[in-house]
Amino acid sequence: MVPGRPAAAALGTLALLVGLAGCAYLPAPPPPVPTSVVPSAAPAPSASAGGTQLSPDGFDAAQRMAVRIRNIGCGALSTGSGFALDEHTLVTNRHVVADSAELQLSTYDGRDVGAEAASTAGLADLAVVRTVDALPAAPVLADADPQVGDAVTVVGYPLGRQLTVTDGTVVGAVTDPLHANLGEVLVTDAPVEPGSSGSAALDAQGRVIGVVYAKNADGMSFLVPVSTLRAMLGDDTAFAPAPTCD
Structure with a gap:
């Protein structure tokens, strides 16, 4: 528990909290082209995410590591977001990749990336996907959870469309109302939408401090904290093959 975090009662109507997957249901794929990407304002090299200078295409590492995910299967089409953990592994939500016949991945520049296998966690709303093709960039995981x-900064693909970057602050922590056995999750006021599920939440240095998985009726977004992500990535028994369509 982080000192100074407000109690659950101060964080809005958690009874109305819903997961973001169902994510976005779309009638047709969004155009996989660079013109569908909206970069944030280009910062000075010393201020860009993780201290990394902008690449020639004008995107910083925080944007380059974001991945759009389309889940085709079980009679529905849904979208979510994810981020590279390393060159051939991405992190997202369990509900983004479950019940899939096919996962379609694309990067910030519209490049398609082949998905090889997906695994989901039994405890938290987390999943990892192995990719056939290399991912453009990977962030650094923060060593500790943030403070109030x-x-x-949330980087992802709300509604399965444009790459967006939204800002906010950590406002507290609560016991996860969707997965009570998980324990404490972070609450922020960074705007998210359906399709933002699995987006990376970054600190001021561009390090991952959590994974977006839900929002409530008051517009607060909920994150699986980086401490939980680290613990589960370090546990060989935490993930199992993702459920697929029969």
Whole structure:
């Protein structure tokens, strides 16, 4: 528990909290082209995410590591977001990749990336996907969870469309109302939408401090904290093959 975090009662109507997957249901794929990407304002090299200078195409590492996910299967089409963990592994939500006949991945520049296998966690709403093709960039995981008042930046593909970057702050922590056995999750006021499921939440240095998985009726977004992500990635028994369509 982080000192100074407000109690659950101060964080809005958690009874109305819903997961973001169902994510976005779309009638047709969004155009996989660079013109569908909306970059944030280009910062000075010293201020860009993780201290990394902008690449020639004008995108920083925080944007380059974001992946759009389309889940085709079980009579529905849904979209979510994810981020590279390393060159051939991405992190997202369990509900983004479950019940899939096919996963379609694309990067910030519209490049398609082949998905090889997906595994989901039994405890938290987390999943990892192995890719055939290399991912453009990977962030650094923060060593510890953020404090109340710390800045948060969410990078993902709300509604399965444009790459967006939204900002907010950590406003507290609560016991996860969707998966009570998980324990404490982070609450932020960074705007998210269906399709943002699996987006990375970054600190001011561009390090991952959590994974977006839900929002409530008051517009607060909920994150699986990086401490939980680290613990589960370090546990060989935490993930199992993702459920697929029969």
